[in-house]
Amino acid sequence: MRPTSRIGLSVLAAVLTMGSTVALAQLPFMRNMHTGPVVMPQVDTRAPVDDTIAVDGVRLRDRIESQNLPNPVPNTSESRATGAQMYDVYCAVCHGASGQGDGQIAEHFARMPNLALPYVQDYTDGWIYAIIREGGRSMPPFAHSMSVTERWSLVHYVKTFEVASTQ
Numbered sequence: 001m002r003p004t005s006r007i008g009l010s011v012l013a014a015v016l017t018m019g020s021t022v023a024l025a026q027l028p029f030m031r032n033m034h035t036g037p038v039v040m041p042q043v044d045t046r047a048p049v050d051d052t053i054a055v056d057g058v059r060l061r062d063r064i065e066s067q068n069l070p071n072p073v074p075n076t077s078e079s080r081a082t083g084a085q086m087y088d089v090y091c092a093v094c095h096g097a098s099g100q101g102d103g104q105i106a107e108h109f110a111r112m113p114n115l116a117l118p119y120v121q122d123y124t125d126g127w128i129y130a131i132i133r134e135g136g137r138s139m140p141p142f143a144h145s146m147s148v149t150e151r152w153s154l155v156h157y158v159k160t161f162e163v164a165s166t167q
């Protein structure tokens with residue numbers, strides 16, 4: 001090898017070494033993605049800054065503010081049928097075909113609530129409505145998947161679940 005190309009190589013090696021050392025050193029002004037804050041699945045998302053609203057958003061009431069909202073949809077066989085249709089499409093995969101917490105992907109969650117249990121059945125309509133609209137820790141929100149009427153109808157349907165007998 002000619003001496004000049006040997007010098008060239010060692011300069012190249014030095015530059016590469018420096019580069020990786022700097023990358024590892026993470027100087028404070030450097031923001032690499034792998035050092036940024038990470039939200040892992042099934043843990044709390046980061047809370048938005050207090051009192052902020054999406055520029056084009058309406059202020060959504062949370063569960064506590066929604067819990068006493070009256071269900072504006074009459075509880076009829078038609079509205080329950082609409083609710084059942086929504087449930088089969090959006091909820092059964094997790095909570096199970098009859099709400100027992102045994103949907104196809106339930107085992108991948110730390111906890112999959114049985115919606116037939118008394119503590120859920122005792123929730124007010126407004127509380128369940130808010131859960132459907134906003135989701136929870138691991139449960140996705142359905143604000144954009146259903147109309148307001150469909151969501152309230154789904155609440156009527158959720159209230160029909162009964163604990164399956166064990167025999």
Ligand code: HEC
Pocket residue numbers: 087090091092093094095109111112113115120128131132135136137138139140142154158
């Ligand atoms: C991807 C899985 C998944 C889907 C889909 C889903 N949920 Fe959930 N749901 C959960 C999990 C997990 C929880 C427990 C709280 C949490 O971690 O979010 C929960 C909690 C609930 C609760 C509160 C139960 C409690 O213990 O307080 C209700 C009510 C509920 N879901 C209803 C529904 C309805 C109705 C739908 C359909 C629109 C639905 N969920 C769709 C996963 C799901």
